[in-house]
Amino acid sequence: KIEVKKMQWTEEHESIRETVAKFIDNEINPYVDQWEEDGIFPAKEVFKKLGDLGMLGITKPIEFGGLGLDYSYGIVFAEEMGRIHCGGVSTGIGVQTDMATPAMAKFGSDELRNEFLVPAISGDAVFSIAVSEPQAGSDVAGIQTNAVKDGDDYIINGSKMWITNSPIADVFVVWAKNDEGIIRGFILEKGMEGLSTPKIEGKMSLRTSVTGEIVMDEVFVPDKNELPNVSGLK
Numbered sequence: 001k002i003e004v005k006k007m008q009w010t011e012e013h014e015s016i017r018e019t020v021a022k023f024i025d026n027e028i029n030p031y032v033d034q035w036e037e038d039g040i041f042p043a044k045e046v047f048k049k050l051g052d053l054g055m056l057g058i059t060k061p062i063e064f065g066g067l068g069l070d071y072s073y074g075i076v077f078a079e080e081m082g083r084i085h086c087g088g089v090s091t092g093i094g095v096q097t098d099m100a101t102p103a104m105a106k107f108g109s110d111e112l113r114n115e116f117l118v119p120a121i122s123g124d125a126v127f128s129i130a131v132s133e134p135q136a137g138s139d140v141a142g143i144q145t146n147a148v149k150d151g152d153d154y155i156i157n158g159s160k161m162w163i164t165n166s167p168i169a170d171v172f173v174v175w176a177k178n179d180e181g182i183i184r185g186f187i188l189e190k191g192m193e194g195l196s197t198p199k200i201e202g203k204m205s206l207r208t209s210v211t212g213e214i215v216m217d218e219v220f221v222p223d224k225n226e227l228p229n230v231s232g233l234k
Contacts, residue, residue: 007072016073019053020080032086032208039201041089041208043126043168047096051123056097060105064113065121074098088208095164096120100127100173103185107228116171116187128169130160130214140183145176145216147186152223154178156186160214167199167212173227174214185227194219 027049035041050056059074060066067073077097081090101120104112119125136142145158156176166172172188172195188195194217203211 012069013073013076016055016058016076017080020055020077021083023050023053023055024080024083028089029083029085032084032089035089035208036086037207039203039207040168040210041092043092043165043210046089047093047126048123050093051121056123057121058097060101060117060121061113064105064117066105086206086208088206091206091209092165095129096127100129100165100171103227104173104187109224109228111224112187112227120171125170126165126168128163128165128172128214130163130166130172130174132160132162134159134161140175143175143177143183145174147176147178147184147221147226149179150220154186154221154223154226156188156216156219156221158216162200162211163197163214164209164211166197166210166214168210169197172197172214174216186221187225187227188216188219188221192219192221 028046047056054067055077057066058069058077059071062068081093084090101117104117108117120127131140132138133143133145135144145156145160147154147156156174158176160174170190174186174188175183176186178184196215197212199210199212
């Protein structure tokens, strides 16, 4: 028999709710119409302010700058994202907090977490996660991006499409198949040779969500930037 425990609403839940609501009302909603028209929002500025408030690492480990709270607090944050008067900004933020960083936070080495998770939580880096591909869409098993061993390190070739935050991101969590056909996560950084992130122009909706491609042409990735095999997917 599974015991179901009711969530207890605490003062800390309410504090997070009030903090996020105030931030959105003062720092986001007054500007969303202009951001929608521009087709971009100032993610680095917005993320840094959220990081200063501790809101980018609510469920992340304390030792890497997070608040170390359970996911009920993350849900409060997610609910308040619904206050934003457009979907694009919350999409960009959600990629940072709940798509690109959870696997690293839970399974990454301390070295990886110190180097990449800490700035993700503080808002000093914008993150993107790259799964979808031109030929495979979001069919993870069908991805063709490959990571070939080069000694202890890797050479990655392939392309990703419809990737949120990619044109403005500093760090990319890219999923690729290794020599054994196993899908693994690799952390790439802006400026790596052979890595480019062209923006997709002319979007008709979610215009503030900056979307683009990720093109990898013989990108060298050190072994330490490989995430542990937590899926075993082929």
